[in-house]
Amino acid sequence: MGSSMIKIAHVQLLPMLSGVQKVSLDELARLDTSRYKSFLICKEEGELTEETTKINVENIYVSRFVRNISPVNDFLALIKLYLICKRHKFDVVHTHSSKTGVLGRIAAKLAGVPKIVHTVHGFAFPASKSKLEKLVFLMMERIGGYCSNIVICLHNDDAKIAINEVGVNPSKVKVVANGVDCKRYSPPCNENEKQFLRSKFGFPVDAKVFVMVGRLWKQKNPLCFINSALSFIASLNDKSNVKFVIVGDGELRYELERLVSENGADDFFSFLGWRKDVELILKASDFFVLPSLWEGMPLAILEAQSCGLPCIVSNIPGNCLLVDDYFDGVKFDLKNKDGLSSAIKYFYFNDVSEMKLNSRRKIVERFDVERRVSVMCSIYES
Numbered sequence: 001m002g003s004s005m006i007k008i009a010h011v012q013l014l015p016m017l018s019g020v021q022k023v024s025l026d027e028l029a030r031l032d033t034s035r036y037k038s039f040l041i042c043k044e045e046g047e048l049t050e051e052t053t054k055i056n057v058e059n060i061y062v063s064r065f066v067r068n069i070s071p072v073n074d075f076l077a078l079i080k081l082y083l084i085c086k087r088h089k090f091d092v093v094h095t096h097s098s099k100t101g102v103l104g105r106i107a108a109k110l111a112g113v114p115k116i117v118h119t120v121h122g123f124a125f126p127a128s129k130s131k132l133e134k135l136v137f138l139m140m141e142r143i144g145g146y147c148s149n150i151v152i153c154l155h156n157d158d159a160k161i162a163i164n165e166v167g168v169n170p171s172k173v174k175v176v177a178n179g180v181d182c183k184r185y186s187p188p189c190n191e192n193e194k195q196f197l198r199s200k201f202g203f204p205v206d207a208k209v210f211v212m213v214g215r216l217w218k219q220k221n222p223l224c225f226i227n228s229a230l231s232f233i234a235s236l237n238d239k240s241n242v243k244f245v246i247v248g249d250g251e252l253r254y255e256l257e258r259l260v261s262e263n264g265a266d267d268f269f270s271f272l273g274w275r276k277d278v279e280l281i282l283k284a285s286d287f288f289v290l291p292s293l294w295e296g297m298p299l300a301i302l303e304a305q306s307c308g309l310p311c312i313v314s315n316i317p318g319n320c321l322l323v324d325d326y327f328d329g330v331k332f333d334l335k336n337k338d339g340l341s342s343a344i345k346y347f348y349f350n351d352v353s354e355m356k357l358n359s360r361r362k363i364v365e366r367f368d369v370e371r372r373v374s375v376m377c378s379i380y381e382s
Contacts, residue, residue, distance in 0.1 A: 008031070009038075009060075011101070023096070023121075028052060032377075037058075040052045040057050043061065043065040074103060081107035102141070105147035123294070125141065151168050151172050152176050154178055174379060177297060179371060181369050194284060209285040210312075211287070212245070215249070221334075224291040228344060242348065246271050247275055249273045249274050282304055291334070294317070295316060301313060307360070308360040313329065330346065
């Protein structure tokens with residue numbers, strides 16, 4: 001690309017601050033403003049757009065964006081995206097998420113955008129429960145792949161799926177891992193800071209604190225976390241020294257809170273909703289849990305590890321590449337109904353201080369966000 005300002009638009013579905021959106025925010029916040037003019041396209045105003053406004057990103061809204069397939073809304077969203085691309089004459093359109101990613105790439109292709117980039121945050125179709133659903137998602141990904149110049153995969157397993165199942169030309173596929181702000185996401189300086197933060201959030205001073213961060217919907221599988229935690233609590237004689245914290249919100253929150261209350265376990269759980277101080281909650285915690293059904297490369301795991309938390313995660317593509325058993329955490333099999341509760345029991349009763357050191361060291365050495373943004377800029381300008 002030439003020496004003039006590069007106009008780049010990131011396309012997201014919802015303006016929340018979960019992992020997928022934070023990937024965009026982390027990158028947009030670090031782009032050289034003398035080199036890039038940045039835009040964010042999403043459904044509506046929200047926490048994400050509040051943050052992008054602070055860094056002089058121009059926000060554009062497509063009210064017809066919806067998560068589920070909706071022929072009328074999807075067609076109208078496609079037209080709106082096409083008109084936006086034509087009006088602003090973007091040099092780069094970078095899409096995220098499955099359906100929004102397809103609509104964004106088709107619109108950018110039709111509008112003649114020179115470079116179309118898509119980041120795969122985990123393929124949904126391998127986890128589909130019906131052949132028809134899998135076929136629909138696979139065809140969407142194939143259309144999106146055809147319209148892309150570059151498809152960013154967060155790890156080699158998804159790169160293989162992109163090439164072998166989606167049919168993306170291997171020359172288009174790049175593997176670029178997620179990155180973490182290692183200064184912001186760091187372990188507590190000392191025990192006094194940790195205890196201060198526990199007082200701030202209302203966590204028991206001497207408890208073992210297990211935390212999950214993520215949207216409370218099917219993909220993140222929060223029911224698994226709640227049921228496993230309830231099973232573990234029931235097995236304890238002394239029930240005063242454990243706390244389970246859920247950071248995030250979503251359509252399953254009411255069901256989760258009701259389940260906890262029905263089991264008389266409200267004192268053991270804290271539902272904190274979406275937070276802008278996740279790094280402080282992680283500093284106040286001891287262990288991180290993520291029982292997802294599918295993932296790309298979960299930023300939540302990387303952020304927890306950067307804060308020195310050993311991680312208990314489901315043994316699925318994406319998760320399994322980030323956690324080495326008994327080095328920086330442990331993986332459990334989703335088919336084993338006692339898998340997560342057994343892992344919680346292990347971490348509760350054993351000294352895992354070495355895992356904490358290993359977690360932090362790995363992130364600093366391999367997953368720093370500054371390194372990732374440098375790679376992405378090279379892709380944009382190549």
